[in-house]
Amino acid sequence: MDDPNADTEWNDILRAKGILPPKDEKRDDDLEDAFVEMVKAREAKLNSLENKELDELDELEDLEDDQILNEYRYKRMMEMKAQAVKEKYGEVTEISKPEFIKEVTEASKECYVVVHLYKDYIPVCKLMNRCLSELAQQFKATKFLKIVSDQCIPNYPDFNVPTLLIYGDGDIKANLVGAVQFGGMKMTTKSLRALLATYGAVPADKSEDDDEDRKTAPKKSIYQSRATAALSSDEEESDNDNGYY
Template identity: 55%
Template sequence: MDPNEDTEWNDILRKHGILPKQVKITQNDIYDSAVEKAREEHEHRLDNLDLDELDELEDDEDDEILNQYRAQRLAEMKAELANDKFGELIHISEPDYKREVTLASRESWIVVHLFRDSIPECKLLNRYLSTLAKQYKQTKFAKIISVECIHNYPDANLPTILVYGKGDMQAQLVRLDRFGGMRTRKKDVEAYLKDVGAINPAQKRSVPGASDDEASDDEDNSQVYIDLGKKY
């Protein structure tokens, strides 16, 4: 027995609440539904277009709709840029630490590098952090000479990364041994910072010349040695 069939028996069952009442769909209902679906598909197909692609459609589409999407896209871009508060690896000193790190970490994530220029791994890490600061502008990146941050801090513990967030230190990395020392690649540091929550891959910005290629990292590491006047 088909419960949707229009029979006398089914009518009796519907009358006594055994079968649900039959809802009749008219041709107008089908037409209205099809029109609404087509309208939604037409609107949403513009969602993934950039501003240039929207410009290309200007001759074929309604100007009012295109202008609405263009304004919406510009507003989204402006909102993203408004959150890009930083963008460079800054050098701070001991008197700045509380303001620039501890207090500031209540509002954003902060990555602090304790370093000394005489240590090759520190120079390598500073270069990587400088690039990451440009790629993740919603995170503050700072460096401070180790003994200015922690008096008598041993060079054997360098480089050291301190990660701050929510007004307190959330993670620390002592030395680059886990990544292979001078064989450390930028993507190793990037993955670590992502794992501890200091950076968000969804907020990454493209930077001309920045590369995650391992071969490029190897060449760059060799250059660090040369710059320090040492050959390894």
């Protein structure tokens, strides 16, 4: 019989209909606490269990309580499967204006979406596309898109690009306008990651920050053009003919 506490969409449906009891979060916590304490006692060097892979857990099979080990391995397998379902992107995809609502606004209900408004002839836009491509390969659970700026918003000024729109939970979280927001031609993948992490679009870098990247990383203040400000305005959400979503 399947574990009724497993994080599956089917079990969530059964819980919602009252067929399965609510998930026993306390039991999960107790199980993980017991496992961590046991491993700490027997394997002092293994101090980061949350990041252990399945093959590393296999090395601990001499622990006395096989039941806890097996249940913990099952829990990690479910977590890995759930993460694999989310990590389905991996590249910067070009979209057109008619696709915007589906590919951005609607899609952001399930994951973070980062949209680059760009022009090919502008060097800093090319640099940003390279940086975003690297980030897309690293963080496949985030959807990275690009669209020619004046195709997205008619008559959008070239001096406003590159522009990044960050969407999450079905709504716009930030719009960052102009090269200065990103450090201009000094922009790096690290500095861009740090910026996106402040809005939750990608995980923050836990490693030591590069001093140079700290200097060039943009501030949190947001400059909005009149056009992109409308993208985050509830009053303009239905004005699709003008390019606002």
